[in-house]
Amino acid sequence: MTRLKSLLAGTTSAAWLAAAVFAVSLSSASPVHAQQAMALPADPEPLVAVTAKGEVSFRIEVADEPGERAMGLMHRKDLADDQGMLFVFEQTQPVGFWMKNTPLPLDLVFVGPDGKVLDIQQGTPFSEAVIAPDEPARFVLELNAGTAAKTGIADGVMLKHRAITAAAGNPG
Structure with a gap:
């Protein structure tokens, strides 16, 4: 025993x-x-902004899953001027972002279900302030700070991409 x-x-x-x-x-x-940045594969189709200056193409990563949208560009230390991340939501809804754990200054381009730019706001690195447009959005495109102004992306500009086209058939 x-x-x-x-x-x-x-x-x-x-x-x-x-x-x-x-x-x-x-x-x-x-x-x-x-502390690791999320790396999504680059989408094979570029996102195209139809501006007064002409068409501008961006290589994008598409964040269309909840975990991908939550992580976004956090911990990312660099982003080329022709790169961005497109956040795709299931429906047009009020959206809010913050810059916690994001060392890059960003342009946040809020987009309606038809691809039309609704609002552009700046994101300050590491800020926990909520960044939100006045109206609901279906997409948000994050770019390096200043890229929207340099390329002519402004309120009313149309963005084209297969994810936006798919949403136009299902406005949510």
């Missing part, structure tokens, strides 16, 4: 030790994982 108690005590101690090591490994891994 004493031998059985010793065996059980040893097994229990080993189990607690294994659980403690596992918990420590999770806690030390989490901050590293949380």
Whole structure:
């Protein structure tokens, strides 16, 4: 009986030790994982802005899943002037963004279901202030700060992309 108690005590101690090591490994891994930027594949089709200056193309990543939209460009340290991220929502709705954990200054281009630019606002790195347009949006295009002005993207400009075309058939 004493031998059985010793065996059980040893097994229990080993189990607690294994659980403690596992918990420590999770806690030390989490901050590293949380600090990594999300890398979505570049969409094969460019997003095109039809401006008064002509058509301007952007290589974009499409964030159309809740987790992708939540992460966005957080922790991203660089973004080329011809790159951006298009956030696609299931329906036209009030949207709000913040810049927590985002080191890049950004233009946030709020877009209606038909692809028409509704509003453009600037995002300040690491700010937790809510950035939201006055009206509901279906899409948000994030670009490097100043890119919208440089390329002629303004309220009323039309954006073209397959995700926008698909939404036009389903305005939500």
